[in-house]
Structure formats: structure tokens, C-alpha cells
Amino acid sequence: xxxxxxxxxxxxxxxxVAGALIGALFNQTLLFVAxxxxxxxxxxxxxxxxxxxxxxxxxxxxxxxGYWGEIFNELHILEKKKFxxxxxxxxxxxxxxxxxxxxxxxxxxxxxxxxIEWVNPVASSLLGVNYPQDAGxxxxxxxRHPDFQRYLLKNNFSKTMTFPAPDNVENTLTIQIIPFGYKxxxxxxxxxxxxxxxxxxxxxxxxxxxxxxxxxxxxxxxYLEMFSDKxxxxxxxxxxxxxxxxxxxxxxxxxxxxxLALSKMETAPIEHMKLVNxxxxxxxxxxxxxxxxxxxxxxxxxxxxxxxxxRGNVDELHSLFANLINNAVRxxxxxxxxxxxxxxxxxxxxxTVTDNGPGIAAQHIPHLTERFYRAxxxxxxxxxxTGLGLAIVKYAVERHDGRMEIHSTLGEGSTFTCYFPSQRxxx
Ligand code: ADP
Numbered sequence: 001x002x003x004x005x006x007x008x009x010x011x012x013x014x015x016x017v018a019g020a021l022i023g024a025l026f027n028q029t030l031l032f033v034a035x036x037x038x039x040x041x042x043x044x045x046x047x048x049x050x051x052x053x054x055x056x057x058x059x060x061x062x063x064x065x066g067y068w069g070e071i072f073n074e075l076h077i078l079e080k081k082k083f084x085x086x087x088x089x090x091x092x093x094x095x096x097x098x099x100x101x102x103x104x105x106x107x108x109x110x111x112x113x114x115x116i117e118w119v120n121p122v123a124s125s126l127l128g129v130n131y132p133q134d135a136g137x138x139x140x141x142x143x144r145h146p147d148f149q150r151y152l153l154k155n156n157f158s159k160t161m162t163f164p165a166p167d168n169v170e171n172t173l174t175i176q177i178i179p180f181g182y183k184x185x186x187x188x189x190x191x192x193x194x195x196x197x198x199x200x201x202x203x204x205x206x207x208x209x210x211x212x213x214x215x216x217x218x219x220x221x222x223y224l225e226m227f228s229d230k231x232x233x234x235x236x237x238x239x240x241x242x243x244x245x246x247x248x249x250x251x252x253x254x255x256x257x258x259x260l261a262l263s264k265m266e267t268a269p270i271e272h273m274k275l276v277n278x279x280x281x282x283x284x285x286x287x288x289x290x291x292x293x294x295x296x297x298x299x300x301x302x303x304x305x306x307x308x309x310x311r312g313n314v315d316e317l318h319s320l321f322a323n324l325i326n327n328a329v330r331x332x333x334x335x336x337x338x339x340x341x342x343x344x345x346x347x348x349x350x351x352t353v354t355d356n357g358p359g360i361a362a363q364h365i366p367h368l369t370e371r372f373y374r375a376x377x378x379x380x381x382x383x384x385x386t387g388l389g390l391a392i393v394k395y396a397v398e399r400h401d402g403r404m405e406i407h408s409t410l411g412e413g414s415t416f417t418c419y420f421p422s423q424r425x426x427x
Contacts, residue, residue, distance in 0.1 A: 008067035015040055105190045112183035114138050126189050128167040172196045208372040212255055216248035258388040265395040276314050278342050279304035285325050293329040304342040308427045312400045320396035323389040324353045324416045330383035332357035349425040356413040365406050369394035
């Protein structure tokens with residue numbers, strides 16, 4: 001028994017004794033003892049009612065003396081503790097919410113019956129769930145994709161699942177469910193559209209390379225098979241075959257060289273930077289272009305600022321300008337005019353190649369720098385193209401902090417322009 005309880009029993013006994021003594025004075029002992037006990041009970045009841053009012057949250061915790069005072073005091077301490085804990089809990093909860101809101105991934109918290117309890121803004125936009133409007137709704141009523149429904153019913157969530165975004169089927173989402181607490185679930189979702197696009201690009205790239213390699217290899221192996229069956233006797237036909245085989249081997253070599261150049265630019269940082277005299281480089285490239293297109297009798301004009309030097313990697317710059325000039329030569333028909341210029345315009349160094357060739361239809365222009373994209377596949381292959389030239393140009397320009405613009409009109413010609421910022425050149 002606690003000291004307070006002993007005190008209370010002592011007080012009760014004191015009341016009974018006091019009632020008995022006073023009652024004895026008036027010869028009414030029992031009546032006075034009963035009166036004393038009645039007063040005690042009233043006092044007890046009054047405090048019990050006060051306690052009930054407080055428990056029902058109708059009133060604040062009352063004051064009292066004696067044993068009840070102690071009880072109320074203890075309750076007051078408990079109430080203070082609870083208030084403090086609630087405050088700590090709400091700070092922790094708001095911290096968790098802030099952290100979950102700042103997450104780049106979507107988070108949805110579900111009850112044990114898959115009802116939505118909380119959703120962060122990323123999950124709202126990815127899954128098309130509105131919070132707080134949809135709170136309490138079953139998630140499987142809102143996200144109806146069959147793969148998602150099946151995943152939700154599973155008991156094993158160790159693997160992630162992928163499905164099209166409910167709001168935009170072009171986008172791909174990956175989700176993982178993490179069970180926690182008492183049968184509650186946390187859904188993590190992430191937009192992986194860019195990863196699946198990269199994966200698609202990789203698959204396309206592999207199939208494109210295989211396709212590009214297959215035709216020269218078929219020609220080469222066809223000739224070799226023919227020679228092994230029946231060695232050629234006619235010298236003219238033999239020479240023709242050798243020439244053809246050589247062309248095909250060169251085609252493969254160009255493809256491999258371009259692929260290596262592309263992969264180097266994709267993976268390795270730019271190095272061996274120095275000031276390159278572009279005018280000198282362009283004179284050499286113009287001479288090469290004249291040799292390349294000697295049968296077509298093009299008129300090639302070159303205007304280059306001799307003092308305008310560009311800081312960069314000489315091999316990459318060579319490849320950049322050569323690809324654009326050679327394209328103009330390859331695609332421009334006989335007697336066409338090709339103009340090359342290198343000059344300073346406002347704050348930029350500008351390289352331009354203009355030709356009056358076949359031009360490119362507008363719908364192709366945004367795709368020309370994609371690997372193996374060809375506006376005219378036959379013309380490209382006929383002229384020995386690999387379909388990688390402009391992809392290499394795009395990388396090389398970007399690695400020199402520049403940008404490329406393509407303007408073209410079908411039947412009139414094309415202009416390829418590269419702009420380099422002032423920190424890249426000296427004049
Ligand atoms: P390719 O090896 O096929 O020339 P590129 O990447 O260099 O590959 O060019 C992509 C496509 O852009 C070409 O297939 C061609 O259709 C088009 N193209 C590029 N330059 C020109 C040009 N000067 N005139 C017309 N079409 C061009």
C-alpha cells in the first residue's frame with residue numbers, strides 16, 4: 001500500500017472517529033457517523049465526476065486535495081508526458097513527410113486493406129492518384145492495369161514490376177512494394193522511360209550494325225565461295241570481282257572506323273586540346289573534297305578567316321568538318337556549287353557548308369543526327385555512306401561546346417552551320 005493510500009485510510013478512520021465523538025456529545029453516535037460517511041461519499045463522488053468529465057474531455061483536469069489531489073496530480077504529469085510525446089511524434093512525422101515529399105521517387109502508403117493512406121507529390125503525378133482527395137480509396141480501384149493488380153495480390157514483393165504509366169502509356173514506370181508495420185504496404189515508383197528508351201536504342205543499334213555488316217560480308221563470302229568452287233579464268237571478270245570485294249571491304253572498314261570514333265566520343269573525355277588553325281585545316285579538306293568529287297565537277301568555294309583559331313581536339317575537328325564537307329560532295333549532283341565558310345559572327349565562331357544538292361525533307365531534319373538515320377538510304381549507300389557521319393558531327397560539336405543547325409529545302413539544297421562560343425576561339 002502506498003503512503004497516499006495509507007493517509008486516505010487514516011483520514012477515513014479520522015472522519016468516522018470524529019463523527020462518533022461529536023455524535024456521542026449529542027447522544028446520536030450512529031447518526032453522526034452516518035452523516036460523516038455520507039459527506040465523505042459525496043466528496044468522493046464529486047471528484048469521481050470531475051475525473052469522468054476530464055476523461056470525456058469536457059473539462060480541464062481539476063484541482064483537489066488529499067488522495068484525489070494526488071491522483072489528479074499524477075494524471076496531470078501523465079498528460080504532460082503524453083503531450084510531449086505527441087509533439088515529438090508529430091515533429092518526426094512531419095520530418096518523414098518532408099523527406100518523402102522531397103524524394104525523387106514516388107511513395108504511396110497503403111493500409112492493410114490496400115486503402116490509400118498517404119501519397120507524395122511524385123507518386124501523385126506518376127500514378128495519377130490525387131491526395132488527399134483519394135485517401136481511403138482502394139489503390140486497385142484507381143490503378144487498373146492487370147499487371148499491377150496481379151502484383152498487388154502477390155505475397156512476394158522481392159522483385160520490381162514494370163508497367164505503362166496510367167496517365168501516359170508512352171511512359172514506363174517501375175514499382176516495388178515494401179510491406180511494413182501491421183500488414184501495411186509502401187509502394188515505391190519511379191519513371192524509367194529514359195532507361196527503357198536507352199535499352200530500345202541499344203537493341204536497335206546492335207541490329208543496325210549487324211544489318212550494315214551483313215551486306216558487305218554476304219558479297220565477300222559469295223565471291224570467295226564462287227572462287228573456291230571454280231577459280232576464275234577470265235581476267236576481266238576476276239578484276240571486276242576483286243574491285244567489288246575491295247569496295248565492300250572498304251565499306252566495312254569505314255563502318256568500323258566510324259563506330260570506333262563514335263564510341264570514343266561517347267565514353268572518353270575530350271583530350272589533347274590545342275588551338276587549331278581552322279583555315280589551314282579547311283584548305284586540306286577542300287582539296288580532299290575536290291579529289292573525292294572529281295567526276296562531278298563541283299565548284300567549291302572556301303572563305304575562311306585565317307586568324308580565327310579554335311581550341312579543341314584536332315582529330316575530332318577534322319572529322320567534324322570533313323563529314324559535313326564530304327556529305328555536301330557526296331549528295332550534290334554534277335556541276336553543283338558548294339560553299340564553305342569559317343568566320344566570326346557577333347560573339348561566335350561560325351562554320352557553314354552550303355550546297356545546292358537535293359535538299360532534305362523537313363520531317364527528316366530532326367532525326368539526321370541519329371545513328372544510321374538516312375533521309376535517302378539508297379543514295380547514302382551508293383555514295384559510300386555509313387549513316388553515322390552526322391552522329392559523329394553532333395558529338396564532336398557538343399564536345400567543343402558548340403551547336404549545329406540544319407536548314408534545307410527539298411530540291412534546292414542544304415546548309416549545315418556549327419556555332420562555337422567565344423571561350424573556344426581566339427582571333
Ligand atoms: P550518311 O553516311 O548516310 O551520309 P550521315 O549521318 O552523314 O550519313 O547523314 C545522314 C543523312 O542525312 C544522309 O543519309 C542523307 O540522307 C542526309 N544528308 C546529309 N548531308 C546531306 C546533304 N548535304 N544533302 C542532302 N542530304 C544530306
